[in-house]
Amino acid sequence: MTEIEHYQKLKLELRRGVLILAVLSELREEHYGYSLRKNLATQGLEIDEGTLYPLIRRLEKQKLLSSEWREENNRKKRFYQLSNIGLEVLSKLTAEWRQTQSTLNEILS
Numbered sequence: 001m002t003e004i005e006h007y008q009k010l011k012l013e014l015r016r017g018v019l020i021l022a023v024l025s026e027l028r029e030e031h032y033g034y035s036l037r038k039n040l041a042t043q044g045l046e047i048d049e050g051t052l053y054p055l056i057r058r059l060e061k062q063k064l065l066s067s068e069w070r071e072e073n074n075r076k077k078r079f080y081q082l083s084n085i086g087l088e089v090l091s092k093l094t095a096e097w098r099q100t101q102s103t104l105n106e107i108l109s
Contacts, residue, residue: 019047021097023055024082024090027065032077056080064089 001009022045026036037052059065064086067078082090 019045019051019055020059021090021093023052023059024064024086024093027080027082027086028090030079030081032072032079036080059086 022040023036026039031039033049033053033056036056037047037049040047056065060067060080063083065080066083067080069076069078071077
């Protein structure tokens with residue numbers, strides 16, 4: 001395996017956990033899949049549909065999100081938002097992220 005292949009593999013591993021935190025955070029406000037993906041991309045976090053939709057389905061199955069189908073502009077869309085459990089988990093994960101980030105900043109300097 002080349003240096004670039006090692007880098008790409010490790011970059012994907014690093015990104016997986018970050019995506020969960022980003023999606024939960026963004027879903028403090030209601031979004032449908034495309035608007036969620038667009039908002040994340042606007043903030044610099046590109047995520048493809050093949051990653052996003054399975055992730056939000058998994059988070060909903062874990063009761064971290066709630067969803068409902070609604071019609072908007074003559075199209076049915078599924079809107080997602082954090083559940084009460086999701087809000088609690090996001091708060092704890094955010095605190096954990098900040099602690100880990102602080103520790104890593106010290107280690108990396």
